[in-house]
Amino acid sequence: MVRNTEEAVDTQSNRTRSRSNTTRRGFIAGAGAVGTVALAGCAGTIGSGGGDNETVTMLLTPDTPADVRRRYKPIQNLIQGEVDGIDVEMQVPQDYSAIRPALKSEQAEIGMDDITLISNPDIMDVYGTAVTGGSAFYFSVMMTNSDSDIQERTDIEGKTMAFADRLSTSGSIFAVYALKEAGLDVGEAPDGDPVDFEGSWSNHEVALEKLGNGEADAATTWGGNGIAHIPKDTEVPSRVDDKSSFLDTMGDESPKFRPFWWSFPIPKQPIYARKSWESPKKKEIGDVLVNSDAETVEQYYPEDYDEEELPFTTIEDTSMDTYQPVIKRLNDLGIELGE
Template sequence: MLSTTSRRGFLAAGGAATLTGLAGCSGVLGSSSGGAEEITMLLTPGTPADARRRYKPVQNLLNGEVDGVDVKMKVPQDYSAIRPALKSEQAEIGMDDVTLLSDPSLMDVYGTTVTGGSAFYFSVMLVPLDSDIDERTDVKGKTWAFADRLSTSGSIFALYTLQQAGLDIGDAPKGDPVDFDGSWTNHDVALEKLGNGEADGATTWGGNGIPHIPEKYESDFPDRVQNKSSFLDTLGTEEPHFKPIWWSFPIPKQPMYARKSWDSEKKSEIGDALLNSDEETIQQYYPDDYNEDELPFTTLVDTSVEDYQPVIKRMNAVGIDPGA
């Protein structure tokens, strides 16, 4: 562990801004930079400033615990940009299940992220408090806001459950649904659309949606949510408030993986640092005024691509070939 002095020095040195996209990057990623091996970690698509802030402790952890590395964070514009970046060796580390499942032969899995003691999260469908939408079949004829088209929790799981409820999802997520109107952006914008009255309902992931749910609804949460969600302490902390009408089964949280073609001793050292991290360790790497509720990682549990087979099943059911 770093001393207070060395940690502060490191944080000050690591505060440079990074580019949002992957195009136009100077230098060769994964190369040596000032004597350190430069490593690019791709975050999940979303609001770039928010994503970088949330994952800053993870970046700081790797730069502080692994000697001789300079880990940079980049935020792709969408999920479809991640696999090409890894395949063309523009990046070394990723952390989304969609890309992992699209071609597992390209990746070595470090494990599944753990936050708040849980390695699972949920997809949730939300509506305004005064909405007459109470169940999935009520979505027929409504306007619905989704996250990225390939988002597991923000799109695929919701479309699958609507399909199971008898609704015609048409060509969604690749095209338009039939029995309802859909729009696809990202998790934050989906909730903004709902809050602004631009949609009758929205789908997002629990960490993003639970803060908008009043505490009075907690007693109605399924046991699986009460037992495995790591975000229940954030209930009702953000406005506007919405009510949940559906929860998914527990979804394994984001995997963290490295591209298989990355030939460096730092690859395994980074994996060890991630697997050996714990809450006490990661707290040392919080930036000033960091909100612990934002943290998407405390450690990893050892998993493999087999743990994500239920995701593949749902992708196939809505017409998405993970390898396409």
């Protein structure tokens, strides 16, 4: 969901910092394994810790590996700096379908996407929902070029829509459901081809790239990725204005796109651990995450880190009920998340 899944803390432009390469427990910022592992297809090696430390593998949301690892680096540093005796490895799966097999086969300990959680909650222990900028919600947004004749969802008929990963909550599932709700024949999407329009699936960044270079007439992504491409002073729905923690990035990126549909607030990515992980470190890590705040996490920024990149600062206590809107859309689209 949670980006997989997905938002950054508000910018504090007037605040200055003195960043060091060490923290109060002597942790060296930037330490820890960040090697590329393609979990899909069981390629790569997971779980090679150093010395007597316990290795904890954290699966990030599928996206551009270098970018997503960088965004989560302060969280990796935080856990290693606050919990003794562990090495945290960050791995970026090829796609969402690779996450649950890795957890079930005990190749990883921690995940942070809603799709995997709701597909089989009995094998997960939920830490909570990510909070950034004071909000535990984010948005799916459909965008097009400024000179496009697309004004609403039904205008997608006969055109091409670029989506993120097929199982991305904001970049695929909510958007496909919204197009179906508008009366378009979505066919077997996202698992197969739509009927009334053409669709392509990749990831959040590539979806916008396809829109920008003319390979798609529209694209769908999550607000944290898309809002920066919307011109400043663009009017947004009140629900977005109230709950998005990314509006301060509006206009920061090029090319510029025009939004024509916003979802209602979607709960941000959950953070969870596999139930079969029997270690005292499991609870310690959960306590660190729940009790963290922006000031605590800031101590673990890499030297050249920009706080706008931060995926979350703390966790809000939530339950499976929070994710019922996602479950409803999965069921309606006939998406099977079983074995």
